[in-house]
Amino acid sequence: MKKIILVLLLTPLILYAQHSKLNLECKTCHSCDIPTKENPCLGECPREELIRINQKPEEAPRIIKIDRIKETNLYGPSIFDHYAHSDMSIMSGDCRICHHYNPPGNIISCSKCHSPQRKRIDISKPDLKAAYHRLCISCHREWSGEIECISCHKPAGMQEDLTLKSINKKSIHPEIKAPIKKVYNTNFTGGKLVTFYHEEHNKIFGFECSDCHKNESCVKCHATNKSALKQSPAILHSKCNKCHDTEDKKSCNLCHSNVEKPVFNHKQRTGFDISKFHSELKCSRCHVTKGKYTGLKKECKNCHGIWTTDNFDHKVTGLILDETHVEFECENCHTEPTYQERSCNNCHDDKSYPQNKPGKVVKR
Amino acid sequence: MSKQTRRNFIKTAAVAGSVIAGLPKKTDAAPKNILSEDRMGVLVDTTVCVGCRKCEWACKTAHNMPTTPLESYDNREVMKKMRRPDHTSLTVVNEYEFDDYPEFPIDVKVQCMHCDHPACVSACIVGAFSKEENGSVIWDSSKCIGCRYCMVACPFQIPSFEFHKAIQPEIKKCDFCFSRTKEGKLPACVEICPMEALTYGRRKDLIDIARRKIELYPDRYINHIYGETEVGGTAWLYLASRKFEDLQFPKLGNSPAPGVTEAIQHGVFAYFLPPIALYALLGGVMWINKNRKKSEEGEE
Structure with missing residues (x-):
């Protein structure tokens, strides 16, 4: 009994702790002064401000049979592939595009706000049937023009097919093949072509799909009429201007050119060759300021700190220093901050690199 | 349409009309026309x-x-x-x-x-x-x-x-x-x-x-x-x-x-003019017919 009382006492505290992260006034959601679990006296759904769901597609059910609405006997329930839809939603606004209201905690069911009955007192929000249909049909209509009931429902009385052919597949959506490069043909007179290396942004610059494809509608890929999707320069620029300055008139030709541009070359652009040791690294490992990639000094200690004989194993360079040389400070041989130069002159008058080596060459 | 034919309507209208015509005040035909607050x-x-x-x-x-x-x-x-x-x-x-x-x-x-x-x-x-x-x-x-x-x-x-x-x-x-x-x-x-x-x-x-x-x-x-x-x-x-x-x-x-529409209708139908005119016309026709019949009979 004591335990129960303790739990009861703590529940509001726990809830408060979750809610407090939201930076909201209690009155935003509750109409009374002391809301209880039994009577939360919730007001109108405040929608977007309150969405707190971060579930992975795998955490939700694979297939959902939507059969709560039975008022008309025209069509059977709809078998909804939740996985496929949630998997794709990452590119277009996440879970919230459907679960548009959810306080912290579990997913609340649609029928909590949307009445299963059409004849009801509060008509300010659509009933459950309409809430479902508005979500489904709006998208499906836009990308395939399909609004027929039978595209989702079997006629009433017919056995529905629960064994979706694709049920064993990870996703019914075919694997998305990201392009290696895309060449945009623009109207900009100073350079019509913009060569966009998609793979580079993805693999080297380390962007996740959803970093750029955030509020994509399904139509982006599924439209029957692609020309309708032609975007304005402002929209196209908005995808790039998080990192590239699209306002600065002087920097237009960084992307715009009359010929296709080659892949980004760090040495050519900045003078610092990264092909030898840093080619596998994501840019953000060194360029830590978020958003814009600012230049760094051409010094190793930008990232590595100051190397000493203790914290640097010279073997990684392909040369094991011999007993004599292993004791020296780095600067004795490498006289400049990129460690590119190898000089023997500090000690030797008659020796020079690479004819003479201060140790054994090994395969890197 | 089923119960009330045009002829019947005119008949009733004639009776009603003659009654109404005698009334001093203009009376509206009274269709149900409710404007409820809770409509x-x-x-x-x-x-x-x-x-x-x-x-x-x-x-x-x-x-x-x-x-x-x-x-x-x-x-x-x-x-x-x-x-x-x-x-x-x-x-x-x-x-x-x-x-x-x-x-x-x-x-x-x-x-x-x-x-x-x-x-x-x-x-x-x-x-x-x-x-x-x-x-x-x-x-x-x-x-x-x-x-x-x-x-x-x-x-x-x-x-x-x-x-x-x-x-x-x-x-x-x-x-x-x-x-x-x-x-x-x-x-x-x-x-x-x-x-x-x-x-x-x-x-x-x-x-x-x-x-x-x-x-x-x-x-x-x-x-x-x-x-x-x-x-x-x-x-x-x-x-x-x-x-x-x-x-x-x-x-x-x-x-x-x-x-x-009401302005037009009330204008046209004011003081029961059309029925009176109609009766005058019908009366005229009847009178002519009657006269013709008489004269035909007379000829025989």
Whole structure:
């Protein structure tokens, strides 16, 4: 009994702790002064401000049979592939595009706000049937023009097919093949072509799909009429201007050119060759300021700190220093901050690199 | 039409007319014309409608009108040309495509608007039309004489006439499912709409909801509730994403339509002039006939 009382006492505290992260006034959601679990006296759904769901597609059910609405006997329930839809939603606004209201905690069911009955007192929000249909049909209509009931429902009385052919597949959506490069043909007179290396942004610059494809509608890929999707320069620029300055008139030709541009070359652009040791690294490992990639000094200690004989194993360079040389400070041989130069002159008058080596060459 | 023939009507009108003519005060024909505070309405959100035409099927089914099976309504070919409600379908959905957003054509359901100050009720000379307490404007077949004044008076050109029928042709128009709502059911179209593009409720509440929608989604809706003030207000209200003229809604003023028709009618029929004139004419004809008969008899 004591335990129960303790739990009861703590529940509001726990809830408060979750809610407090939201930076909201209690009155935003509750109409009374002391809301209880039994009577939360919730007001109108405040929608977007309150969405707190971060579930992975795998955490939700694979297939959902939507059969709560039975008022008309025209069509059977709809078998909804939740996985496929949630998997794709990452590119277009996440879970919230459907679960548009959810306080912290579990997913609340649609029928909590949307009445299963059409004849009801509060008509300010659509009933459950309409809430479902508005979500489904709006998208499906836009990308395939399909609004027929039978595209989702079997006629009433017919056995529905629960064994979706694709049920064993990870996703019914075919694997998305990201392009290696895309060449945009623009109207900009100073350079019509913009060569966009998609793979580079993805693999080297380390962007996740959803970093750029955030509020994509399904139509982006599924439209029957692609020309309708032609975007304005402002929209196209908005995808790039998080990192590239699209306002600065002087920097237009960084992307715009009359010929296709080659892949980004760090040495050519900045003078610092990264092909030898840093080619596998994501840019953000060194360029830590978020958003814009600012230049760094051409010094190793930008990232590595100051190397000493203790914290640097010279073997990684392909040369094991011999007993004599292993004791020296780095600067004795490498006289400049990129460690590119190898000089023997500090000690030797008659020796020079690479004819003479201060140790054994090994395969890197 | 069935019980009251034109001849009977004239007879009764003659008797009644002679009685009324003797009265000093002008008396209105008294059709039921109630404007209840709690009258119902429907809010049509054209940004939600997908043009599935289930409402057309439900309407015909509810009114025992012949219809093709429900599946046949998936065929969108019929939407290629504009249609009007008529005696075969009391409501139709038209689709409008716009070049700036071809993916999303706008669908508009058309039916009787159930005016707050219905011109048909006012124009009907036999009081066959009435505005009921729940907002419906309905028509009584037993009173109608088939004059079709309602068709001319209606600012939305809704009432249609069964011209093809020689016997007992009827006026046909949406009756707001009066018999269904009386039993506490929803209008058939509202009940079937998969998107709830049609919301049935107290007209007052619907206007509040519509206003709130416009306020919340100013990009989605233009700031105009069609039917809120048009011809003095209608029970059916519309929200849209673009100008209503683009969707072939008639551009109407805010004063009630009967204002015009009543002025004409009351002008023409003032002091019971037409019946008196008619009697004078008929009397004249009778008198001539009588004279002719007499003279014929005389000749014999």
